Amino acid sequence: MDNLADLDEYLEHLCTALGHADRRVSLKDYCRGLMLPIARKSVEPLAAYTDPMHVRAKHQSLHHFVAKSTWSDSALLESVRKWVQPALVAQTGHYWIIDDTGFxxxxxxxxxxxxxxxxxxxxQDNCQVAVSLSLATESGSVPIAYQLYLPKDWASDTERRLKAGVPEDLVFATKPEIALNQLRTAVESGVPPGVVLADAGYGDETAFRDGITEMGLFYAVGIRPGTTVWPPGVSPLPPIPQRGRGRPSSLLRRGPGHEPMSVKALAMGLPPSAFQQVRWREGSNSTLSSRFASVRVRPAHRDYWRSEQRDEEWLLIEWPEGxxxxxxxxxxxxPADATxxxxxxxxxxxxxxxxxxxxxxxxFGLGHYEGRGWQGFHHHATLCIAAYGFLIAHRLNHRGAKKNSAQSEVLALPDGYIPRGSRADTAPRT
Incomplete structure (x- = not known):
């Protein structure tokens, strides 16, 4: 591997987050194994390739490290961020990207x-889904928070929770709620503030958008076509004037002919001149571009239970030619003056x-973990992100290097090695 000294320094940096010195070797071997160009990156193959002469003992130690050891995922991810962040040159600012991925x-x-x-x-299918927050700039990105989404039937099943080692204090939370908690933690940890980006699975939740604003952050999030807004120049009606005795009403109103409209209906009513062709970056084969229009609107979700109208925001519409x-x-x-x-x-x-x-x-084998427990799932993912973090920092600090120049060489396996779970008559690997 090129720059072995850099990798050693990086892994030593990560070891400071583990808490116990006896975990250092396992972290280094696990991360090095994840960087190997091998097909499967679950615990047993990692043990076989990192210590081919003592596979069984190495498998036991790596399994304990990833499935049983109680080191902190958040502390290790914080160490990854602090290493990668200086290389993420912020030419156009920072971005906090919320997303989820399924296995x-x-x-x-x-x-x-x-x-x-x-x-x-x-x-729809049988799968696990995890929510993540990534710190990004125009030059690169790295995940800085990662949590498994626990469906309601899992959150309420005491027996399954106990067997899987789900923390006792963990309660059911929607994916947007998990994302908001990750954002709050990032703010409290002093991560450079960024514009929050998310798809419609998150952006369509008014509470999610309001939560971002309450943290003092800007956002640009996807919404669904049925999301309702007040079009330019139109606002909710003021509260009903007081008549006679009783407490005066303070709630905004709607009325016949005075209703918000869906963003799709608003977009369909715009003249063709409202749309412009915009290019945003160079793709692998060509410049990426499409037609867009932007309009100042006010979100309308349940504002009839509010006494003050919502602030204006930008509605961005993408309508490709044809x-x-x-x-x-x-x-x-x-900002209102944004182009x-x-x-x-x-x-x-x-x-x-x-x-x-x-x-x-x-x-890096993010989906290759074969255990069933909460802790192992998160430990494996954290270590995958840690290995990936070194690759990102290496690329950014050595621009122009080959894509896989930070990848390790595979050690030879011992004669007669057969992976666990293989049939007895399987031919041994060499």
Whole structure:
């Protein structure tokens, strides 16, 4: 591997977050194993490739480290962030990207497994889903928080929780609620403030958007076509004037012919001149561009229970040339003087999380953990992010280096080695 001294220094830096010196060797071996170009990166193959002459003993120590040892995931992720952050040169500011990812999983005993939407499969299926927060700039990104979503039937099942080691104080939380907690922790930890980016699964939740604003952060989030807003120049009606005795009403009103409209209806009513072709970055084969329009609106969700109208925001509409209707909608609290090009550029920065997950799954075995417990699931993911963090920092500090120049070489396996669980008549690997 190039820059072995850099890797050693990085792993020593991470070891300070473990709490006990006897965990240092396991962390280093696990992270080095995750960087190897091998097909499967669960505990047993990692043990075989990192210490091929003592596979059984190494397997036991790595399994204990990832499944049983009580080191802090948040502390280790904080160490990863502090190492990578200086390399994330912020030419256009920082971005905090919220997203979730699914892992197909059979059975019902692995923690958090349920029939739910799995992005990897593009459909409802048996899977685990984790919510993450990534710190990003125009130059790169790295996850800084990661938590498994626990469906309601899991959160209320005492027996399964106990077997999987789910923390006693953990209660059911929706994905937007998990994301808000991750954002609050980032604010409290002094992470450089960034514009929060998320898809419609999060952005369509008014409480999620309000929570971001309460933290003093800006956002640019996706919303669904049915989300209602007050169009430009239209606001809720004032409270009913007091008549006679009794407490005066303080709630905003709607009335016949004075109702909010869906963002799709608003977009369909805009003239063609409202849309402009905007380019936002260079893709692998061509410049990425589309048609956009931006309009100042007021979100209308249940404002008839409010005494004050909501602030104006930007509604961004993407309507590609030739399509019969708009493709995507976004709400953004960008400043009122922001240009269309600026709003599009910031909103489209969410693409970075897709590359993160692609590499974490394909190169670092994010979905390869075979245990069933809460702690092992999170420890494995944290170590995958730790290995990925070194790769990101290496790329940013050595621009122009080959993509896999930070990848380790695979050690030879001993003669007669057969992975656990293989059939007795399986031919040994060499």
């Amino acid at each position: 197909p999983k059979k059975g019902k005993h692995s923690v958090g497994v349920a029939r739910q939407y799995c992005g990897q499969l593009g459909k 399509d019969t209707e708009p493709l995507k909608y976004f709400l953004s609290t960008a 269309l090009e600026q709003i599009v550029f910031v909103t489209k920065m969410r693409w970075r999380i897709e590359r993160d997950y692609q590499e974490l799954k394909q190169e």
